[in-house]
Amino acid sequence: MKLMANATLTMGVRNTMQTRLSKKRLVILTVLSIVLEGCSISDWYNGYYAEGAAIIKGQKDRNAFYDAESPQMKELRRKNRDYCREQASKPENRVARTGFPNGIFNSGMFELCMINRGTPTYEAYGSMLEKKRRAERRARGEIVPEHQ
Template identity: 55%
Template sequence: MANVILTLKERDIMQIRRVKPILFIVTGLSMLLTGCSISDWYNGYYVDRSSMKRYTKRSDAYYNAESPEMKELRKKNQAYCSDLASRPENRIAKIGYENRVFNEPMYRVCMRERGTPTFSTYESMQAEKRRAERRARGEIIPEYW
C-alpha cells in the first residue's frame, strides 16, 4: 500500500513539474500577443505614417513642378489670402477658441480664384474631372431623386 501511494505522489509531482513551464509559456505568449497586436500596429501607426509620406511626396512634387513665375505668384497670393482669411471678421467661431480660428475654406477659395490652387484643392479638382469622365463614358449612372 505504501508503494502505491509513493508511486502516485511521484506521478503527480512529475505532472506538476511539466505543467508549470507550459503554463508559464502559454500565459506569457497570450499576454504578449494581446498587449501588442499586429493589426493595431498595422492599422494605426504604419498606415498613418505611410499615408503621410505619400501625401507629402505628392505635395512636394506638385509645388516643385511649378515655374518660377508661378512660385512668385503663389507667394503673393499666399500673403494676400492668409491676411484675408485671418482677419477678425472672417474668422470661424469654434467652441473653446475665444478669438475664433483661421478660415481655411476662405483661404482655399481665394487661392483657387487667384490662379494658384493649393495641393488639396488641385487633388479634388482632378478627382472631380475623373468622375465627370466616368459619367460621360457611362460607368457611373447618376441617381435622380
C-alpha cells in the same frame, strides 16, 4: 509496510511529474498571453493598424506633391500662402463660432484664394482631381447623372 512505502513513493514521483508538466504548461500559456496581448485581435479588427498605414501613405503623398514643384512654384506658393492666410484671418473675414468671441480662421476662403491664385493646396488638388475623374466617368456612361 513496504507496500505502503512503494505506493507513497510512486505517488510522489507521479505528483512531481504532474507538477513539472503543469508548470511547463503554465509558463507556455503565460508567454503566449504576453505576446498576444501586445498585438491583440481587437486592434487589428478596429482598424488601428490600417488607419496608421493610411495616415503614413497620406503624408507621403502630400510630401511628394509639394516636393515635385519647381523652385519658382514653391516661391509663388509661399507668397500666395502668406497673402491668403492674411486675408482669411482678418477680423472681418473670420467665421463666427460659439465659444470663440473673435471668430475662427476662414479656411474655406483660404482654400479658394489659393486655388484662384494658381497654387491649390494638396487637399484642394485632390478634390479637384476627384471631380475631374467623376466627370470623365459620367461622360463615359459609367455613372448615371444624378438629375434624371
